[in-house]
Amino acid sequence: MAPGQKLYPRATVKKIVKAHSNCNVSKNVDVTIFLDYVLFMQSLVKEAAIESKNGGERGVTARSVRKVTADTLAKFKG
Template structure:
C-alpha cells in the first residue's frame, strides 16, 4: 500500500509564513492557516454560486467571484 499523500507541503508553507511574519510559529500554525484557507475558498465558491444563479448564469464565472470576494474576505479577516 502506498503512503498517504499530504494535502500540502508543510515545510514549504511554514517557510513562507515565517518569511512574511518574522516570528516563531507554534507547532500546528500551518495546519490552522491551511484549514482557514480551505474554509475561505469554500465560502467564496458557495457565495459565487448563489450570486451566479440569482443573475441567471449557467455556472460560476470570474465576474461572480469578483462580486462576492470582498464580502468573503471581510468574514475571514482576523
C-alpha cells in the same frame, strides 16, 4: 500520490509564515493555514453560486466570483 509522501515541506511553510509575520509560529501552523484556506474557498464558491443564481446565470462564472471576492476576504480577515 503514494502513501507517506508529503505534499509540501512543512518546515519551509513555517519559515515563510514566520518571516512574513515576524512572530513565533506554532507547531501545526501549516495545518491551520490549510484549513483556513479550505474554509475560505468553500465560502467563496458558495457565495459565488448564490450570486450567479441571482444574476440568472446557469453556473458559477468568473464574474460572479469577482463580485463576491472582496466580501468573502473581509469575512476571513483576522
